[in-house]
Amino acid sequence: MIFTDRTFQTLLSREILRFTRVWMQTIVPQLLTSLLYLVVFGIALGGRIKQIEGIPYLEYILPGIALMSLITNSQMNSSWSVFDAKRERYIDEVLISPMSDLQITFAYSLGGMLRGVVMGAGVFVVGVPFVGVQIENPLVLLVIGLLASFAFSSLGTMVGALATRVEHISLITSVIIQPLAFLGGVFYSVGMLPDVLKVVTFFNPIFYTVDAARYATLGVSDLNPYPTLGMVCLIAAICFGGAWWAISHGPNLRY
Amino acid sequence: MSVGVNGVPALKIEKLRKTYSNGFLALDGVSLEVEAGKFFGLLGPNGAGKTTLINGVVSLARPDSGSVEVFGRDAFREFREARRMIGVSPQEVNLDKFLTVEETLLFHAGYYGVPKKKARERAEELLERFELTGKRGQRTNTLSGGMKRRVLFARALIHNPKVLFLDEPTAGVDVELRYKLWGYIRELNRGGMTILLTTHYLEEAEALCDEIALINGGTIAAQGGSEDLKERYEARNVEEVYMKVIGHDLHG
Numbered sequence: 001m002i003f004t005d006r007t008f009q010t011l012l013s014r015e016i017l018r019f020t021r022v023w024m025q026t027i028v029p030q031l032l033t034s035l036l037y038l039v040v041f042g043i044a045l046g047g048r049i050k051q052i053e054g055i056p057y058l059e060y061i062l063p064g065i066a067l068m069s070l071i072t073n074s075q076m077n078s079s080w081s082v083f084d085a086k087r088e089r090y091i092d093e094v095l096i097s098p099m100s101d102l103q104i105t106f107a108y109s110l111g112g113m114l115r116g117v118v119m120g121a122g123v124f125v126v127g128v129p130f131v132g133v134q135i136e137n138p139l140v141l142l143v144i145g146l147l148a149s150f151a152f153s154s155l156g157t158m159v160g161a162l163a164t165r166v167e168h169i170s171l172i173t174s175v176i177i178q179p180l181a182f183l184g185g186v187f188y189s190v191g192m193l194p195d196v197l198k199v200v201t202f203f204n205p206i207f208y209t210v211d212a213a214r215y216a217t218l219g220v221s222d223l224n225p226y227p228t229l230g231m232v233c234l235i236a237a238i239c240f241g242g243a244w245w246a247i248s249h250g251p252n253l254r255y
Numbered sequence: 256m257s258v259g260v261n262g263v264p265a266l267k268i269e270k271l272r273k274t275y276s277n278g279f280l281a282l283d284g285v286s287l288e289v290e291a292g293k294f295f296g297l298l299g300p301n302g303a304g305k306t307t308l309i310n311g312v313v314s315l316a317r318p319d320s321g322s323v324e325v326f327g328r329d330a331f332r333e334f335r336e337a338r339r340m341i342g343v344s345p346q347e348v349n350l351d352k353f354l355t356v357e358e359t360l361l362f363h364a365g366y367y368g369v370p371k372k373k374a375r376e377r378a379e380e381l382l383e384r385f386e387l388t389g390k391r392g393q394r395t396n397t398l399s400g401g402m403k404r405r406v407l408f409a410r411a412l413i414h415n416p417k418v419l420f421l422d423e424p425t426a427g428v429d430v431e432l433r434y435k436l437w438g439y440i441r442e443l444n445r446g447g448m449t450i451l452l453t454t455h456y457l458e459e460a461e462a463l464c465d466e467i468a469l470i471n472g473g474t475i476a477a478q479g480g481s482e483d484l485k486e487r488y489e490a491r492n493v494e495e496v497y498m499k500v501i502g503h504d505l506h507g
Contacts, residue, residue, distance in 0.1 A: 006365055006368045007365065007366050007367065010362055011365075014351075014353075017353065018353050021353060022353075085351075088352060090349045090352070092315060093349065093351065093366065096315055096338060097366035098334065098338045098339045098367060099366065100334075254316070254317050255276070
């Protein structure tokens, strides 16, 4: 079995050890950044925007900020983990072990997912008392958090497996993921955008995850939440498929 | 009548062919059989295909065609069973920089499905054997070159493989470690472990190996016991055999 196999479980525990061992680099700074967003945007913009759809601005942006952190951390974790292992060739140890490529892909992606979930949960744990909000639908929030982090961690696995230079990783993070995260409706409702930007937003996968998380937390969203969840499942499936392909066919892996 | 394990070769490679993406033909239909329990030497110049051959067996290189069996198990269709029987000590150091020496061994054992308790016992044994006990808690990226080599050997052995691939194990290793290493590998071989060694040190190969294959340009140029090869090529030692076989090819 894929998940009950000790080989798979060992690689997953190695992935968890990797980010928890260097928690001062992997967890603390990112959490601080999120809280800064909350403070700076919440207080600076909150003074002007006051409310969106009847929700105080600070509350409105909380789920999006948590998701933004969750997504960028999941993606960075697996990108760097796979890329480092490849650059220093210790991925060979895993590639020649009795693990299948599917198990390897799952282990790296689930490792990144856990880092993302830890970060997202961290923002909620610190942010909820600070903002003073009650989570409407915790179960849906958990599901969306797991799905979104799995999707972007898989994307990270794919990026790490396909990258041949360090710049590829930083480029994907800073030129694609971070702008998409900022334009994913974290700080505003799509309803506030001009038509052209509205249409563009519908092509941004992060928008769906942010919108669903907002529904789960506050009960308001731009879209009907359940088709949105379906959309996030689809995104996760595509990303994971890509990651699996990249682990078996990526450059400098099995040549 | 049941078919026993006896007679099944440790490694059976047939017509293995590998072209790299840049068009370089690294293996040109190599066929090779390594009997179980043998100490087998694979010799040849740089770029002859030694490492590609090893990588082809463990699926690190994807062969274009040909077949590989490890103790009768198809290395591609039954990769789990086949790979579990193989230990590899690679030419280049490739230790996981996030792990300590002890963790390197325990995690490796886990990747091969060895139960935790068994892995701990084996790790103790190997840490002792390679005099790594004092370094067990140290991260691998802080070790000296010789220490890293020791960890590589211990790692290759932690899951108790039936066949051990040693790819240039003594390159850059001091005399003392080399001496100890060969003593230990001989002991393992006497205990039944099949050894496949690639090396540039021809005297080493002559002294250690029951059988030698010379590989050049992606094919096996000669194969046999060292006495047998010396006789066949009218040579005084394996070095002369090597020069006659490979040198002949080099000069066209």
